[in-house]
Amino acid sequence: MDLEFTDEEAELRDNVRDVLAGIAPTSLVRAIYEGTGDDTAVWEQMVQLDWPALTVPEAHGGLGYGFLAQAIVAEQLGLSLAPGAYLTTATQFAPAVREIGGDEVRERFLAAVAAGRITGTLALAEGGRWTPEAVQATATPVDGGWRLDGRKDSVLRGDTADEVVVVARGGAGLGAFVVPRGELEVHPRQVIDPTMAVADVVLDGVVVPADRVLAEPGPQVEEAVRRALDEAVVALAVATTATCRRIFDMTLEYAKEREQYGRPIGSFQALKHRLAEMYLAVERASSLGWFAALTIAEDDPRRHEAASLAKAAAGECQRLVVGDGLQLHGGIGFTWEHDLHFWLKRAKVGDVLFGNAVAHRAELARTLGLAATEEVFA
């Protein structure tokens, strides 16, 4: 196992970083927080740069980069907080279409993604749980397609995405459908990080025609959903850990600069040890993130377990780094004017969405055979 970037990987990373610094500076994040800006232009510029095509297979008009490239982009999104439709479109919508969809529907929507014509997202979670088991929304065959009923929680960009992959349960198992957002009853929520806009979606009998069915309800769909989820989970884990790394870097820098009692606070041993602890937490989560990214890139059988390892570690990391990062900044980090809180809030959102640390540790308990028997079949 080689867990260090090759030269080409490092080049891609630098490229992405430089572009994001230009099109999504922190001032844009602040503008969105303060209601004086939006992220439309970020996506438009990414489209111009052909980013939506990056990880779409070449067969569908994409550039065919693998998941490692996806993770490299996700890391930079988390570091910079760059807002916009990329994360949901490329790491949630597209993988769902690719893993679940049949040939025609896959071609239709992946080509549209690659061309930058649509943005998308994934509506899966119910009751705060991002697992196939949690899906209670129903898919019923009707004249002209499938009727969807039920409710989907916390859909990232559910209020703005063009297309929404909805996972619902039919008699034979899970099914998945691509629904135009305009046909859904969307309830946008006011959340702590407005650059990660979240909406609840009510499925009130919306009818999906056959050409928008990714997969009719069936026993084989669950595994495909799980594979798509793995990608979304790892991308978010890598992004969240990167957000934590930035909090750590800001805190480290502050500790070197800020003086109290005539010396930099970073020279106080108790703070030094806490910074070492934060660093350790970031490195722990980061190394697991890359491991998980590799398992997906190489379609290793450990991919599902690795996804939970990475997301759990990212969640554990933010718990420490958000708390100590804010605490060690003192009063200044508590003010709206300082940028720190944008990263703090993003890190929290990154833990919550797609299952927090506790949820992924529970999944690991299940895969390791440590959960109670009734759990295994829950």
Add this chain to the structure above:
Amino acid sequence: MDLEFTDEEAELRDNVRDVLAGIAPTSLVRAIYEGTGDDTAVWEQMVQLDWPALTVPEAHGGLGYGFLAQAIVAEQLGLSLAPGAYLTTATQFAPAVREIGGDEVRERFLAAVAAGRITGTLALAEGGRWTPEAVQATATPVDGGWRLDGRKDSVLRGDTADEVVVVARGGAGLGAFVVPRGELEVHPRQVIDPTMAVADVVLDGVVVPADRVLAEPGPQVEEAVRRALDEAVVALAVATTATCRRIFDMTLEYAKEREQYGRPIGSFQALKHRLAEMYLAVERASSLGWFAALTIAEDDPRRHEAASLAKAAAGECQRLVVGDGLQLHGGIGFTWEHDLHFWLKRAKVGDVLFGNAVAHRAELARTLGLAATEEVFA
């Protein structure tokens, strides 16, 4: 609520401390560890000083001190590590007899305890659980009394106590019996702290005559068992926290004396903060221990919850204090020659016996209505 000693309480504490320093010095603990001594004389001297009578009701020939006095003694036992039969006899056997037994049998055994004629212990746990629910051993009515079958785990001083209260389950509920140790099949175990000798007990059809029945199996016995358990749990919680306090005190003293790089290690800020943390953990557990002791002394309805609070906090305390106490002592604390390890091991035993922190937090989850429904009836 007044959580500070009165003058008389402080006097009792000082008295107990001074006596224990004389009859149970650390050299005796070492001798027991190294197989060159035993604790017989400790109990004999306590008998001469009338300690076994201390908390036995006056009606049964005791001095009639309440549970607060019991906790004051328990604290000093934990601080000094004084070995011997007091802890099991006074905080496990006697409360079980008092809470569960009918008039005659109570008089018989409490008077014997008060006179120092017998030592005793309590055989309750099965499968590592010290709860009424865990009792699977059976009590069957037979000619001349009750026959006991099954197994009891981890009976403290099960290999030396004169009399053993055995809790077993009959058709109508729990029952309790006083069995001479000589009639039991006792399997002494080699444990990490030889001053806390533990044995497993096999109940292989031993028959208990009527005059040794504390309570025949019945629905009301469980509550009495629980009340006796509360006392044992709080006494052990207070003792264990005191053991932690001594570890903390030794570590603090060491940190002030030991120099590295030309200054006391206790002047390094990271160590100072960890010592502050240890102190906080000890105070947290200690204040809950006294609160719990008061609830038993005054028979407050919160006594069962308070017992779990105290035992859970003692367990959480030892987790931190054992680890950091050993770590901050460096190599010297890792040697057999240094006395520290006697306290470290006692603290671990104190967590394990009568339910560790996790078990008592689970009990609190149940009493607070946070456990899953199936748990409530487990």
Add this chain to the structure above:
Amino acid sequence: MKLTFDDSVEAFRREFLDWLADNRPTDAEMAADPALSSAHLPAWAKAWTRRMFDAGWLVPSWPKELGGRDAGPVETLVYLEELTKAHIPRTTNPQGLGIVAPSILDYGSPEQIERYAMPILRGERAACLGMSEPGAGSDLAALSTRAVLDGDHFVVNGQKVWTSGANYAEFCFLFCRTDPSAPKHKGISVVLVDMDTPGITVRPLPEIVHPDKPDLNEVFFTDVVVPAENLVGQMNNGWAMANGSLAHERGMVWLNGVLMLEESMVKLLAEAPEALDRLPAQERAVAADQLVTSYIDSVAARCLGYRGFAKLVRGGSAPEQALMKAFSSEAGQRMAMRAAELMGDRSLDLGHDQAVAMGMGITSWMERYFGTFGGTISAGSSEIQRNIIAEKVLGLPRS
């Protein structure tokens, strides 16, 4: 040791509860006009303070003429507990009632008492406390805001920061340097400055939650003219006063931390069952275990506080007191974090709309979590508290 209070204390409690039932502000009037900062006095708050003052329930331990009834410390404890249980703020200007007014009563001239202290007690005026500065943090001795005596007035120049309530306060209890040549802590004085004096600029510092309701401020003083008679006590006696002011009600400060923690716990225990029911068994058990750990903290905080309080009442020193600020603020932080985690995806929602009477408006656990850093950072951060515990309580050498 005992669990219960003496009968006389219980009689005191009943007397207060009876009075409270007839005189308390209603939930409706509090909700209709919430306090907007820690020195804002809505109409109901003014009337409520006045009622307490008149009835001798404002500061029970003080004499009748100052709004009290010469009550003892245990009675004060019971009084504060009952107010909290009833969800009624004792004041919406805590630093005015708790620090500024008593300091003026202790050190001020009769005129100052009449013009500044008594109006606070009668609910007529609100005050802020000008201590922290950009370069000085919690190190008061390093302050550099200057007051130069020029005939019958001082001229004040400088800057304060983290000044709670300055955006609403009517006057400021201002620490400033009056003798730059003296050793650092010997050249400090206190003057009373009306906030509408020309030359004062207040710049609110919105916080990371509820930026629309700022309470902290930067305050800039440019050639601000303050009458010489507004000097509190002696020239260059500010250091003693700082220790005096901050020590006011010292024996009771812990209680607020404990009550807030318990309040949060009650709220959490009420909300937990529904949230737990959303979770599968494994996650549910882990979340429940976390909540129980916080529950232990909340009971421990009370016990620790009571133990220290018992020692203080006996006249002894109480090392527990040094722990209380760090312990209760950090326990509250952990509790809010765990609660937010328990709420899962619902923890992301802002809770603005459900603002409560105190104007805090922090009703989502996530916002509450971020808000708790006010408690672990200000008034001596947790790190400083640990230094204090290590050096003052444990006797460890200075670093």
Add this chain to the structure above:
Amino acid sequence: MKLTFDDSVEAFRREFLDWLADNRPTDAEMAADPALSSAHLPAWAKAWTRRMFDAGWLVPSWPKELGGRDAGPVETLVYLEELTKAHIPRTTNPQGLGIVAPSILDYGSPEQIERYAMPILRGERAACLGMSEPGAGSDLAALSTRAVLDGDHFVVNGQKVWTSGANYAEFCFLFCRTDPSAPKHKGISVVLVDMDTPGITVRPLPEIVHPDKPDLNEVFFTDVVVPAENLVGQMNNGWAMANGSLAHERGMVWLNGVLMLEESMVKLLAEAPEALDRLPAQERAVAADQLVTSYIDSVAARCLGYRGFAKLVRGGSAPEQALMKAFSSEAGQRMAMRAAELMGDRSLDLGHDQAVAMGMGITSWMERYFGTFGGTISAGSSEIQRNIIAEKVLGLPRS
């Protein structure tokens, strides 16, 4: 980045596994004659070292004449992993093979190499390392054991402590002061001292678990005569050698920590289901959650190690390496603690009787827990590791 190794590496792995299958010591012979300290060579261990030496599998990265085969770092990694998976110790004298022999090879005379280094490589002699002293701890520069050159010999006086294996070692690689007037770190030399030389007293220091099998020792030197030709390298060049010796196989030290952690995890995962089944649901879930956290640690340790290793192989610096000692030793400590808690009342039992081949005999999780403090205290405590991370990796100023 990639998950897999190159084909050539896999071929190397297969070659080693094939050889191992035919040449490994059996579990029975290891169990019948366990090593009693870290410088004890049971008969099977001597033969095993010799077989590895002859076949070029002792130190694969070295040339053939030193028991190697000029293998690269990735191959060495694979080799070490396979040995561990097979539950075979590479040596029962790790400091001899890992530090003493390579240091003599680097700095010693041809005669010293023949008499001291090669016998270690051929499994004939075992060595200990004399560094720590009572007053010096991990601060080597402060050592005070003196070696005075007197014609054709040195006279050594002083005391060492925490000397692993001194109770079985045949000779000692001894750091001592040869120029008391020079600056602290410039007056240190290394001499090779046969442990049966008159004037040496070894006093074992039993540990808090398994006191019957001491490995650490105090070593007292009283007028010990050492031939002058036993000076290793130049006079007063000990400091450079210390940095050299300790740096041997530096790039691989992390692996041992990772492998031990994974080994513990495998054992724990095997034992956990039965232990979990004893617990009621709530406790079971909490215990399972704790084990999972340790599982995450164990996978993370490997990933962290591999990431640092990849950087080293590329010739870069690897900050991850600085973390590995603290992380893996502490993760092992937490794991043992949680495992002991999981085992409940069974955790109290001593595990003496089930001593394993390496002579560690730590088979109960409680004993293992206490034993882990050897790892967090020795060879640079976790506190010192954190100082190093803060200063060397993060660039924070010295305290």
